[in-house]
Amino acid sequence: MTFLDQLREAETLNQSMLCVGLDPEPSRFPTGITRDAEGIHDFCLKIVEATADLAIAFKPQIAYFAAHRAEPQLERLIARMREIAPKVPVILDAKRGDIGSTAEQYAKEAFERFGADAVTLSPFMGFDSVEPYLKYQGKGAFLLCRTSNPGGDDLQNQRLASVEGQPLLYEHVARLAQGPWNLNGQLGLVVGATYPQEIERVRALAPTLPLLIPGVGAQGGDAAATVQAGWRPDGPIVVNSSRAILYAGKGSDFADAARAAALATRDALNAARPA
Numbered sequence: 001m002t003f004l005d006q007l008r009e010a011e012t013l014n015q016s017m018l019c020v021g022l023d024p025e026p027s028r029f030p031t032g033i034t035r036d037a038e039g040i041h042d043f044c045l046k047i048v049e050a051t052a053d054l055a056i057a058f059k060p061q062i063a064y065f066a067a068h069r070a071e072p073q074l075e076r077l078i079a080r081m082r083e084i085a086p087k088v089p090v091i092l093d094a095k096r097g098d099i100g101s102t103a104e105q106y107a108k109e110a111f112e113r114f115g116a117d118a119v120t121l122s123p124f125m126g127f128d129s130v131e132p133y134l135k136y137q138g139k140g141a142f143l144l145c146r147t148s149n150p151g152g153d154d155l156q157n158q159r160l161a162s163v164e165g166q167p168l169l170y171e172h173v174a175r176l177a178q179g180p181w182n183l184n185g186q187l188g189l190v191v192g193a194t195y196p197q198e199i200e201r202v203r204a205l206a207p208t209l210p211l212l213i214p215g216v217g218a219q220g221g222d223a224a225a226t227v228q229a230g231w232r233p234d235g236p237i238v239v240n241s242s243r244a245i246l247y248a249g250k251g252s253d254f255a256d257a258a259r260a261a262a263l264a265t266r267d268a269l270n271a272a273r274p275a
Ligand SMILES: O=c1ccn([C@@H]2O[C@H](COP(=O)(O)O)[C@@H](O)[C@H]2O)c(=O)[nH]1
Pocket: 021, 023, 061, 093, 146, 147, 148, 149, 190, 191, 192, 214, 215, 216, 217, 218, 219, 240, 241, 242, 243, 244
């Protein structure tokens, strides 16, 4: 089964385009959850249990685990996610990018150590930095294209005078990912919900790629505009929200509050999808 098949299956099963982001920040944990690596595991597990039937994917951001020496807990968490939500793919948000020999190790980390179904990558170092991930059949890789942060403009919106038609850098990334880099249909693109016009442009250049779209919720991206710009019947979207779900509640009912926030976001996304 390909990563794209997995996404489609989860989309249908949970009637969802919502990706639940796992960015555990111990200082924001409710009382009763310890502010250490084990607490990170327990907090995320509760969120996964509360949202497993609402998500097209889960996206743990590795920095939130590594910063607290919680990589073993992330391994255990992903293994438990396989039991709780076997049909919901896991996208490891690692934003890796390095020369081929090092990329091989990062790919091993993502797919063998953590058992992720897909990973996020920076395409900045070129195709040989992406290729090692594509050797893992059935796994996916999302290339950063037009990111959700304001500083994304600094490079991604620069025009490439050396390329025919003088595209912007993010447009060039979209073309490469839809075309010559996508050897086995494993690639997708990261595009921020904060820039719906650019989502539309990326969708025009990459009509069938899955788009991972962070930026609704805490970053203020508009759910309806995101769906209208990015969703296509043969081009799925995976719309991530992390903090707005994780910290929807502050008390012992935090998992219920997270579920309510996830449900509302999932339904808002679905309501914007053309029939
Ligand atoms: O362009 C990008 C790429 C990745 N991210 C990541 O997504 C989540 C967003 O979290 P929120 O709390 O929903 O804002 C986070 O893990 C980022 O590292 C992104 O925001 N933008």
